[in-house]
Amino acid sequence: MTRLRFPWLFLSVALLLAAAYLFPLYWMYVTSLKGASEIFANPPTFWPRDPDPAIYPETWIRRTMPVFLWNSVVIAAGVTALTVLLGTGCAYVLARYRSGWIDVALFVILMLQVLPASVMITPLYVGFNQIGLLDTPRLAVILAAAAKAVPFYIVLVRATFMNVPRELEEAALVDGNSRWGAFFFIVLPLARNGILVLAILTFMTAFGEYIYSRSIITEPRYQPASVGLSGFLGPNSTQWNGIMAYSAIYVTPILVLFVILQRRIVSGLTAGALK
Amino acid sequence: MKLSTIRLWAGTAIAGMALSGAALAQEPVTLVIWSIDGAQGRPGPTDTFSREFDEMNDDIVVEYRALQFDEIVNETLRAYASGNAPDIVSFDNPDFALFSSRGAMLDITDMVAESDAIDPENYFEGPLNSVMWEGRMYGIPKYTDTIGVFYNKDLLEAAGVEPPRTWAEFEAAAEKLTDPAAGVYGATFSARGNEEGTFQFLPVIQMSGGDYSNVNTPGAQEALARMKRMIDNGWASQDVLTLGQYDSTGTFNSGNAAMAISGPWELDRMSEDAQFEWGVTLLPTFEEGGARSSALGGFNLGIMSTTEHPEEAFRALEYFAEQDDRLFPEFNYLPARNDIELPSSGNPAIDEALAVFQEQLQYAQPRGPHPDWQQISKAIYDAMQAALTGQAEPEAALAQAQATIDGVVN
Amino acid sequence: MRRIVSSLVDGRGFDILLVGVTMLFLLVMAGLPLVYNVLMSFQQVDMFTLGAWVRPWAGWDNYRAVLSQPEFPLVMRNTAVFVFGSIAGQFVLGFAFALFFMLRFPFAATIRGLFLVSWVMPGLVVGAIWSWMLAGDYGVVNAILSGMGLVDRPLFWKSDPGLSIWAVTVANIWLGLAFNMLLLSVGLAAIPRDLYEAAELDGAGAAQRFATITLPMMRSTIGAVLALGLIYTLQQFDLFPAITEGGPANSSNVAQYWAWQWSFQVFDFAKGATVSVMMLAFVLVAAAAYVWSTRSEVRG
Numbered sequence: 001m002t003r004l005r006f007p008w009l010f011l012s013v014a015l016l017l018a019a020a021y022l023f024p025l026y027w028m029y030v031t032s033l034k035g036a037s038e039i040f041a042n043p044p045t046f047w048p049r050d051p052d053p054a055i056y057p058e059t060w061i062r063r064t065m066p067v068f069l070w071n072s073v074v075i076a077a078g079v080t081a082l083t084v085l086l087g088t089g090c091a092y093v094l095a096r097y098r099s100g101w102i103d104v105a106l107f108v109i110l111m112l113q114v115l116p117a118s119v120m121i122t123p124l125y126v127g128f129n130q131i132g133l134l135d136t137p138r139l140a141v142i143l144a145a146a147a148k149a150v151p152f153y154i155v156l157v158r159a160t161f162m163n164v165p166r167e168l169e170e171a172a173l174v175d176g177n178s179r180w181g182a183f184f185f186i187v188l189p190l191a192r193n194g195i196l197v198l199a200i201l202t203f204m205t206a207f208g209e210y211i212y213s214r215s216i217i218t219e220p221r222y223q224p225a226s227v228g229l230s231g232f233l234g235p236n237s238t239q240w241n242g243i244m245a246y247s248a249i250y251v252t253p254i255l256v257l258f259v260i261l262q263r264r265i266v267s268g269l270t271a272g273a274l275k
Numbered sequence: 276m277k278l279s280t281i282r283l284w285a286g287t288a289i290a291g292m293a294l295s296g297a298a299l300a301q302e303p304v305t306l307v308i309w310s311i312d313g314a315q316g317r318p319g320p321t322d323t324f325s326r327e328f329d330e331m332n333d334d335i336v337v338e339y340r341a342l343q344f345d346e347i348v349n350e351t352l353r354a355y356a357s358g359n360a361p362d363i364v365s366f367d368n369p370d371f372a373l374f375s376s377r378g379a380m381l382d383i384t385d386m387v388a389e390s391d392a393i394d395p396e397n398y399f400e401g402p403l404n405s406v407m408w409e410g411r412m413y414g415i416p417k418y419t420d421t422i423g424v425f426y427n428k429d430l431l432e433a434a435g436v437e438p439p440r441t442w443a444e445f446e447a448a449a450e451k452l453t454d455p456a457a458g459v460y461g462a463t464f465s466a467r468g469n470e471e472g473t474f475q476f477l478p479v480i481q482m483s484g485g486d487y488s489n490v491n492t493p494g495a496q497e498a499l500a501r502m503k504r505m506i507d508n509g510w511a512s513q514d515v516l517t518l519g520q521y522d523s524t525g526t527f528n529s530g531n532a533a534m535a536i537s538g539p540w541e542l543d544r545m546s547e548d549a550q551f552e553w554g555v556t557l558l559p560t561f562e563e564g565g566a567r568s569s570a571l572g573g574f575n576l577g578i579m580s581t582t583e584h585p586e587e588a589f590r591a592l593e594y595f596a597e598q599d600d601r602l603f604p605e606f607n608y609l610p611a612r613n614d615i616e617l618p619s620s621g622n623p624a625i626d627e628a629l630a631v632f633q634e635q636l637q638y639a640q641p642r643g644p645h646p647d648w649q650q651i652s653k654a655i656y657d658a659m660q661a662a663l664t665g666q667a668e669p670e671a672a673l674a675q676a677q678a679t680i681d682g683v684v685n
Numbered sequence: 686m687r688r689i690v691s692s693l694v695d696g697r698g699f700d701i702l703l704v705g706v707t708m709l710f711l712l713v714m715a716g717l718p719l720v721y722n723v724l725m726s727f728q729q730v731d732m733f734t735l736g737a738w739v740r741p742w743a744g745w746d747n748y749r750a751v752l753s754q755p756e757f758p759l760v761m762r763n764t765a766v767f768v769f770g771s772i773a774g775q776f777v778l779g780f781a782f783a784l785f786f787m788l789r790f791p792f793a794a795t796i797r798g799l800f801l802v803s804w805v806m807p808g809l810v811v812g813a814i815w816s817w818m819l820a821g822d823y824g825v826v827n828a829i830l831s832g833m834g835l836v837d838r839p840l841f842w843k844s845d846p847g848l849s850i851w852a853v854t855v856a857n858i859w860l861g862l863a864f865n866m867l868l869l870s871v872g873l874a875a876i877p878r879d880l881y882e883a884a885e886l887d888g889a890g891a892a893q894r895f896a897t898i899t900l901p902m903m904r905s906t907i908g909a910v911l912a913l914g915l916i917y918t919l920q921q922f923d924l925f926p927a928i929t930e931g932g933p934a935n936s937s938n939v940a941q942y943w944a945w946q947w948s949f950q951v952f953d954f955a956k957g958a959t960v961s962v963m964m965l966a967f968v969l970v971a972a973a974a975y976v977w978s979t980r981s982e983v984r985g
């Protein structure tokens with residue numbers, strides 16, 4: 001593509017778009033710093049009259065956020081591990097062939113996504129109870145949430161495998177590698193970037209898991225941050241600056257991580273394997 | 276896959292060990308108690324009393340779980356269906372009949388008859404009715420509340436308006452008090468599409484001569500037309516359709532509404548946030564000296580029929596009832612009892628307001644009790660919202676609700 | 686035995702094992718709940734039989750009852766508005782932004798990265814923020830609009846029956862834009878540059894290049910994006926309780942939230958299952974479209 005004639009013009013348009021798009025985030029931070037009466041002020045103030053950062057340590061301690069965030073990390077890590085383990089091989093096979101059976105498999109995988117988590121939770125809860133999984137509630141949530149993450153992961157990782165040249169794999173087979181050998185030593189390394197990126201995205205999505213955790217995890221010491229956040233949304237206690245402070249603490253680490261990693265994420269996906 | 280299989284086995288093994296451990300040693304009795312107290316990050320009565328009860332009794336261990344208001348009923352249903360039900364649970368009073376009518380709550384009538392701590396005579400009639408089913412008692416009221424009209428004394432004085440006694444006066448006052456330039460609405464209330472909407476609207480139906488099974492009264496139609504007028508003319512914000520009572524009262528506290536329909540749970544926050552003089556008056560009536568009514572709020576406590584420790588659970592209920600006199604001083608809840616004098620709060624505005632709410636409580640009527648209360652409630656708030664958004668005329672909307680309710684009640 | 690082992694190591698068995706384990710997992714964790722719901726939609730359910738498979742048979746009663754609800758047409762209309770509005774908005778904006786950020790100007794890749802943050806925001810948090818911004822009286826969206834002179838009185842995004850479904854749709858477009866933009870960027874980057882250069886030499890204009898190169902080369906990506914978008918939009922639940930609760934008067938109620946209301950607000954579990962089974966039809970279309978789009982994939 002040719003060089004643009006006025007690159008700085010495009011840059012300023014891009015910055016404007018980004019500013020508009022990121023405004024909700026800005027509003028989250030600003031609201032968290034406002035006092036109780038300023039929050040309901042009409043018209044709203046775009047910068048807090050009297051910013052009060054004390055809400056952050058207060059929310060952190062009073063809402064036992066370290067515990068909640070640690071549980072979120074545990075659940076997200078479990079979901080990611082299980083998803084990568086189950087999804088990668090399956091996606092590889094589904095990318096390798098072109099047949100009616102593959103179509104059926106893809107179709108079934110997508111159809112199993114039909115129910116929203118909110119209506120799947122009752123049967124899952126009943127089933128988990130029968131096999132005793134409710135005693136290890138975080139594991140139960142990991143299993144349930146992985147079932148939601150796997151199809152998405154398969155569809156996208158499959159696209160990455162499509163970019164791995166078939167000839168390389170066939171050459172490896174001719175050289176005497178087994179299918180396992182070719183898969184592990186040739187194909188996987190070539191698709192590594194895409195897999196890594198999708199693993200990160202799976203982790204980030206699972207970090208916000210809410211519906212399963214809310215019902216399956218009854219003990220506060222095992223609950224993730226999303227359930228902790230819902231503790232604010234009671235009938236008689238919508239403490240908005242607290243909600244926003246909690247949200248900010250909840251998402252800022254992922255946002256920072258994301259901004260640091262984003263170059264790799266985008267290039268990991270866009271570069272495909274070898275292009 | 277391998278990893279997860281191992282963890283799965285490990286999980287089952289640990290669960291198995293826990294079971295056999297309980298069978299071997301003579302462990303103290305474990306009581307599981309669920310309520311919404313303490314879920315909002317500050318202590319409430321049930322979690323506090325549960326902890327105390329746990330510490331007082333060596334033979335009993337209390338496992339307390341705080342749930343969200345929206346979740347406690349369906350979490351309990353799911354737990355009950357799968358054999359994990361708690362021993363003691365606390366429900367909003369209209370939800371109680373769903374469980375008591377189906378035998379999911381333990382009949383405590385006989386235990387209460389022999390108890391020194393619990394006497395049905397001591398409870399207000401409305402709250403007591405909500406724990407009764409077919410003449411038997413299935414729980415105890417935990418606390419109660421109701422609604423009235425808060426008003427901004429400064430704004431009313433400036434406009435030369437008296438606190439309203441009838442709904443017509445309420446509307447006229449709202450019109451006079453509205454000041455768009457200052458961002459002030461005349462009145463605010465909650466017409467939200469959930470239980471809160473029914474909570475505020477059902478009293479109006481009741482004072483017009485109807486009740487939950489007879490909602491299409493001329494008075495109710497008139498009231499809906501009036502509310503719609505107030506919204507259309509900008510005397511009340513259109514957002515009353517989605518605001519909960521707490522957020523709605525928040526706009527009153529910040530000075531953006533001159534009157535607010537809300538309840539005693541607001542007193543503390545209001546005395547902190549409101550930068551003006553405020554007062555409370557009874558809910559208006561249709562004509563002066565006309566029939567009064569108000570909403571009856573508050574939670575009940577009951578023992579689930581699946582409990583393995585009914586005696587210990589009842590002892591816990593007795594302990595809770597004995598602490599009723601601490602409800603107001605420590606937690607700002609109104610006890611549902613006629614034998615407890617409320618101590619002065621030290622703030623004259625709050626004490627005055629409490630006197631009004633105490634009077635209002637005499638007119639408070641329970642929602643139900645009916646096992647399918649939520650279906651009835653949905654019909655009522657759906658009708659209210661349909662009329663207020665102009666989807667249907669008040670009469671048609673209420674007729675639709677009446678048809679739905681007839682299907683549920685009969 | 687030996688044959689099986691060697692097949693696992695080197696033949697068909699290898700493929701079947703990799704797909705089979707995953708399929709088994711999905712069938713247990715997602716298939717069984719699906720069957721449970723389908724079964725329940727033909728049964729009478731109450732709180733005592735939630736844990737059972739066998740319950741009194743109700744035939745098509747639940748379906749008839751759901752279809753005869755006065756709000757049924759409204760909910761279906763809203764579902765269509767929400768799904769198609771969200772997908773159209775996410776896709777068009779996502780495609781436009783993806784194309785824009787393919788241009789070579791300073792920091793293009795870095796700024797594009799900023800757009801992706803909405804992907805990692807939990808729905809619950811996004812719902813809380815948008816609910817707050819869209820409030821009629823003290824909401825910042827109205828303050829901005831009236832500051833720019835676009836409106837002269839506040840718009841009640843959450844409470845006006847004509848706007849409420851759009852309030853949720855706008856929030857959902859914001860939430861889903863990152864996903865669309867990222868996948869479409871990936872697709873765009875995979876198109877060989879020399880195709881464009883050759884077309885340019887042949888004198889093809891920008892619009893022509895887009896129509897003859899970009900779109901056909903992107904067919905499989907677009908299929909995947911739209912199909913996944915449809916499925917994820919139908920799953921979008923968190924925004925509804927946070928922003929409008931389906932109201933006022935069901936004017937922003939959609940099938941997935943309605944199903945939840947039946948089950949967990951009025952405790953009529955069979956009707957909740959019935960509504961969720963009806964949603965099957967939507968996903969059927971999406972899954973078929975996706976599988977069809979994979980037929981045009983080119984293996985690298």
